[in-house]
Amino acid sequence: MLVPSLMDGLLLGFVYGIAAMGLSLIWGVMDVINLAHGPIIALGMFGIYLGFTGLGLNPYLMLILVIGGGLLLGVLIYWVAVHRVINAPHLSTLLATFAVNMIIIGIATAIFTTSPRNVDFNLGGFPVGPITLPWTRILAALASVLVTALLYLFLYQTRPGKAIRAVSDNRAAAELMGIPTSWILALAFGLGTMLAAISGGLISTFFPFTILAGSSYELKSFVICVLGGLGNPLGALIGGLLLGALEGIIPAFMETSWVPVLEFVLFVLILLVRPQGLLGSKT
Amino acid sequence: MSQAPILQVQDVSKRFGGLQALAHITFDLPQGEILGLIGPNGAGKTTLFNCINGIYPPEEGRLVFQGQDITGLKPYHIARRGVARTHQIVQPLEELSVLENVMVGSCFGHEQRSLGESEGIADEVLGFVGLVERREQPAASLNVAQKKRLELARALAARPFLLLLDEVLAGLNPTEIAEMVEVVRQIRDRGVTILIIEHVMHALMNVSDRVIVLDYGEQIAEGTPGEVANDPKVIEAYLGDPKLAERLMGEE
Amino acid sequence: MKKQLRNPGLWLALAITAAFALWPALASNRAYARETSFTILKAVAFAASLNILLGFTGYVSFGHIVFLGLGGYVGFYLMDTFGLHLALAALAGGLSSAILAFLLGKAILRLRGAYFALATIGVNEAMRAFIKNFEPFGGPIGMTLNFGVYRAYGGPDQALWMAYIGTALLTIVVVLVSFLVKTSRFGLGLMAIRENEDAAEVMGVVAPNAKTWAYVLSAVFPGILGVLFFFKNGNIEPRDAFVLHQSIEGIVMVMLGGHGTVLGPILGAAAYQRLRGLLLVSPLFKNIQLAVAGVLLLIIILFIPAGAVGWLRTRFSRLRRVLV
Incomplete structure (x- = not known):
């Protein structure tokens, strides 16, 4: 009972990790907590859904379109909503991204309504000893690892990636060195939303969802970021695995409905006890 | 000058990671005195202020204000006992x-x-x-x-008993400096004891009764402005400038 | 105190609030007008309470709705199980929210900026998840008042008017308290914390205590409000009591009117509720009212961050005496 539930949790944890990585990247580079994260996750889900049910496209093929769309959407959101208040107090960016949240949810609810959808896609299972793991989850976990690896390659081996790290490190100095910081911030925001869209797309291959489903993954992303350290992509993946494992283990000891209680109590406690330690060096 | 000192700094030390910001600083500040605190950049002057007014507690040593131990008290406790300060980087409540x-x-x-x-x-x-x-x-x-x-x-x-002034003259033009020095004197004449950090040397030397020199967190000299300006250790700390004494005491 | 009471800004704020409160007495369809006014007054009371923390102290509480939900639950439980009178239940609700804020204040108010905002979200979500599992409060189903309870107040209609009058009085008290805080020594300390907490401490403001009391004050009224609201509603469920979205709408109202002013949250709350009402009625915007509200919020944040009252104060300095 414990082992399969733990395996499920861990596989899911990879995908949580990707969602949290998006939040974490944006926070780390520009000190913005993106409250539009949840709706973008939901858009990722609907992207796969529309491609699959509308055009009959394979979900993993459709994911490529979702990746491109997520990136562009993020860059757009940055220029429209974030750029003007990037140096204002935290409240401004929190509310600006929340306004984007309202806009996306408002429009998407009008189009899609809030009725539940699912991507009816099944690849069968992979037997591991006495248990069977669904292929969709295994592929989602593998895709998450691949995305993380590519993100690291991008950040450490390419010019724009290095520029993102420079801007994250010291925006003023980067500007003086001739880096177009605003475009780099827009790119980083785009990458963050792209990761959110990918996680949504992957989740849609095994869970049913509504247009509002993103918000619970957004909240999980907050918990993970605090677990793994805000602004630290690899930490987000590890935090995701931790949360996934937790969600796998807790039901063995108590009712599933207690899982969120523990998650959020843990979240607040970590914020209190190790605000610098687990949140990285930025305060 | 025979009464008990208003502030006693006893063997105060503070580290930041590997950096010894303050090492065994010890001095008494008598009631009604203007005590100058000088030293090259990074010598630990502002750190000492931060220890005195409770921004962070010293790791070793004691701070005694008006006969009572104030080591480790919060800034607001210390403020309520009658210590006020200015900041090197101004901190206005903007709105x-x-x-x-x-x-x-x-x-x-x-x-x-x-x-x-x-x-x-x-x-x-x-x-x-x-x-x-x-x-x-x-x-x-x-x-x-x-x-x-x-x-x-x-x-x-x-209405403090002790006033900590951190570079109130920096960035001012000569006329403004002269005005501010006059203001500082008047404050002392009202009975306020003053500890002052200043880079504008001639002004500090003119206004202080005594001067303490810090270098790399160490207290390297203490005395009247005249004594300190001629102290070989102080001259060395200021890059071995032999004309230091003249520069410090010179030009109004 | 006397000098404070001579301030025309106070009387303007109270007059506007009273006008909202008295409108149903003059309207032709009184029950309908009462419902409209109830919504507006609830928003005003919530926004003005939130403003004590957000506007005066500069701490952004994203999960402030937790106080409305918790207070509502405690009061509701006392009325439902022990038949406690609404007035006493309301006070108990306020008290429980105040206690929660006091305990939380000692802990999470140490966090600054976005970390505090995140922690308040965590607290709200943890509370909702906990109440869902808490059987005495009805777990995930919540509680429903049985009809007999209304009989003690002379029937449902009387009971609804009573809840309304309670809410109106509460709103007036919140506005008055908010004004008194803003023009007091305590309020000056809070605003010093908002502008620069470290500098405020150096000047002797005991920030940990001041922040905690501001938090308690901003929590007690939503607690009372929750009891009045859910009494009127007749039932309470976890998913209605701790809606994160409503917290954020509260922030939007404060920002719209002008944070840190007394009048701002009143006008902001009323305007936001009116706008929402209009959008919901209009066939064109009915489905995308949320998106329209989002666009509006974005415009405010990007172009008039001080809010309407803040903008007027900067623009026309002569109005400052009236626009507190």
Whole structure:
């Protein structure tokens, strides 16, 4: 009972990790907590859904379109909503991204309504000893690892990636060195939303969802970021695995409905006890 | 000068990671004195202020104010005992008016005045530092020199026994410096003891009764301005400038 | 105190609030007008309470709705199980929210900026998840008042008017308290914390205590409000009591009117509720009212961050005496 539930949790944890990585990247580079994260996750889900049910496209093929769309959407959101208040107090960016949240949810609810959808896609299972793991989850976990690896390659081996790290490190100095910081911030925001869209797309291959489903993954992303350290992509993946494992283990000891209680109590406690330690060096 | 010192700094040390910011600093500050604190950049002067007014506690040593141990107390506790300070980098409460800024000092300083009383005190202090016409302006709209005066006004409105002045002259032109030095003297004449950090040497040397020199967190000299300016260790700390004494004591 | 009461800004704020409160007495369809006014007054009371923390102290509480939900639950439980009178239940609700804020204040108010905002979200979500599992409060189903309870107040209609009058009085008290805080020594300390907490401490403001009391004050009224609201509603469920979205709408109202002013949250709350009502009625915007509200919020944040009252105060300095 414990082992399969733990395996499920861990596989899911990879995908949580990707969602949290998006939040974490944006926070780390520009000190913005993106409250539009949840709706973008939901858009990722609907992207796969529309491609699959509308055009009959394979979900993993459709994911490529979702990746491109997520990136562009993020860059757009940055220029429209974030750029003007990037140096204002935290409240401004929190509310600006929340306004984007309202806009996306408002429009998407009008189009899609809030009725539940699912991507009816099944690849069968992979037997591991006495248990069977669904292929969709295994592929989602593998895709998450691949995305993380590519993100690291991008950040450490390419010019724009290095520029993102420079801007994250010291925006003023980067500007003086001739880096177009605003475009780099827009790119980083785009990458963050792209990761959110990918996680949504992957989740849609095994869970049913509504247009509002993103918000619970957004909240999980907050918990993970605090677990793994805000602004630290690899930490987000590890935090995701931790949360996934937790969600796998807790039901063995108590009712599933207690899982969120523990998650959020843990979240607040970590914020209190190790605000610098687990949140990285930025305060 | 025979009465008990208002502030005793006893063997105070503070580290930041591997950096020894303060090492065994010890001195007494008698009531009514102006004590200057000098030293090259990074010598630990502002760190010492931060220890005295409770921004962070020293790792070793004791701070005694008016005969009572204040080591490890929070800034607001120390403020309420009658210590006020200005900041090297001005810290105005930007969206509040100049008057409100100064009233905060008076309301929450050691006299704990009411709002009504504070307004009177604030007006008086603003007159003293020459900002009274700007009382309704938001603090953010002041220029640097005016913000420095505002810092001073806020500290004075608390009616402190001990005033810590951190580079109140920096960034001012010669006329403004002369005015500010006069203001500092007048504050002392009202019975306030002053510990002052300053880079504008001739001004500091003129206004101080005694001077302490810090270098890399160590207390390398102490004495009257004349003694300190001729101290070989001090000259060495200032890059071995043999003309230092003349520079320090010279030009008004 | 006397000088404070002579301030025309106070009377303007109270007059506007009273006008909202008295409108149903003059309207032709009184029950309908009462419902409209109830929504507006609830928003005003919530926004003005939130403003004590957000506007005066500069701490952004994203999960402030937790106080409305918790207070509502405690009061509701006392009325439902022990038949406690609405007035006493309302006080108990306020008290429980105040206690929660006091305990939380000692802990999470140490966090600054976005970390505090995140922690408040965590607290709200933890509370909702906990109440869902808490059987005495009805777990995930919540509680429903049985009809007999209304009989003690002379029938449902009387009971609804009573809840309304309670809410109106509460709103007036919140506005008055908010004004008194803003023009007091305590309020000056809070605003010093908002502008620069470290500098405020150096000047002697005991920031940990001041922040905690501001938090308690901003929590007690939503607690009372929750009891009045859910009493009127007749039932309470976890998913209605701790809606994160409503917290954020509260922030939007404060920002719209002008944070840190007394009048701002009143006008902001009323305007936001009116706008929402209009959008919901209009066939064109019915489905995308949320998106329209989002666009509006974005415009405010990007172009008039001080809010309407804040903008007027900067633009026309002569109005400052009236627009507190």
